Amino acid sequence: MEIKPAKAVIFDMDGVLIDSEKFWKQAESEVFSSLGVKITDEFTQFTQTMTTAEVTEFWYKKYPWDNIALDIVEQQVISRVIELIATEDCTIAGIKKFIEDLKSKQYKIGLATNSPYRIIQTVLDKAEIAHLFDHITSAEFEEHGKPHPAVYFTSAKNLKVDPQHCFVIEDSQSGILAAKNAGMTVIAFTNQNSEIYFDLADHRIISFEDPLPALFS
Structure with a gap:
């Protein structure tokens, strides 16, 4: 049977549209430390792939x-990340032109992130790309976040594109696994890094400033 070309490109957000990992670390350190949490590198290795709610519960x-609900603490972390995104230089180089080129080739464009929904608009405004997304x-609205594939199934459903006809651009191991488990073609955005888990992806993109790869033609 002939394999039809992909009709949609779904982007992860943190690490793909913006360089935000450092903001999450800073916000979590500030908020949780103020509550008496002793944050260590050993434990933050476990929290890197969690949703904000899961991270909050982990440290609790x-x-x-005492005296402050987990959901309020979670929102404090999110609010601090939003502040940092809005005020710091963090947009991934070349991302706007890259998405514009995909749109010119009639791809539907989606975003599927583990991050809370209310951060998304700040990110899209920062990168000046909100108008490009369909x-x-x-994953805030899913029972499970990445590496569970639910958020990618939801994205494909709303884009009205079969998962097998979707490209996904990811930078994390949990995200790559989520997209693979959804039956999608996965492209690792390496951003000049050399993580072993990039081998799990079907393709790689080193920089969005390079010409659009041939697989999108």
């Missing part, structure tokens, strides 16, 4: 605090 179980979604 390690260092329970659908955006967050």
Whole structure:
């Protein structure tokens, strides 16, 4: 049977549209430390792939605090990340032109992130790309975040494109696994890095400033 070309490109957000990992670390350190949490590199390795709600619950179980609900703490972290995104230089180089070139080739453009929904608009405004997306979604609305494929299935459904006809651009191991488990073609955005888990992807993109790869033709 003939394999039809992909009709949609779905982007991860953190690390793909913006360089935000450092903001999450800073916000979590500020907020959780103020509550008596002793943040260590050993434990942050576990929290890197979690949703914000999961991270908040993780630290609460390690260092329970009083007088403030977990959902309020979670929102404090999110608000701090939004502040940092809005005020710092963090847009990934070349991303706007890259998406514009995909749109010119009639691809539908989606966004599927583990990050909370209310951060998304700040990111899209920062990169000046909000008008280029046909659908955006967050794992906040799913029972499970990445590496579970649910957020990618939701994205494909709303884009009205079969998962097998979707490209996904990811930079994390959990995201790559989520997209693979959704049956999508996965492109690792390496950003000059050399992580072993990039081998799980079907293709690689080193920089969005390079010409559009031939696989999108």
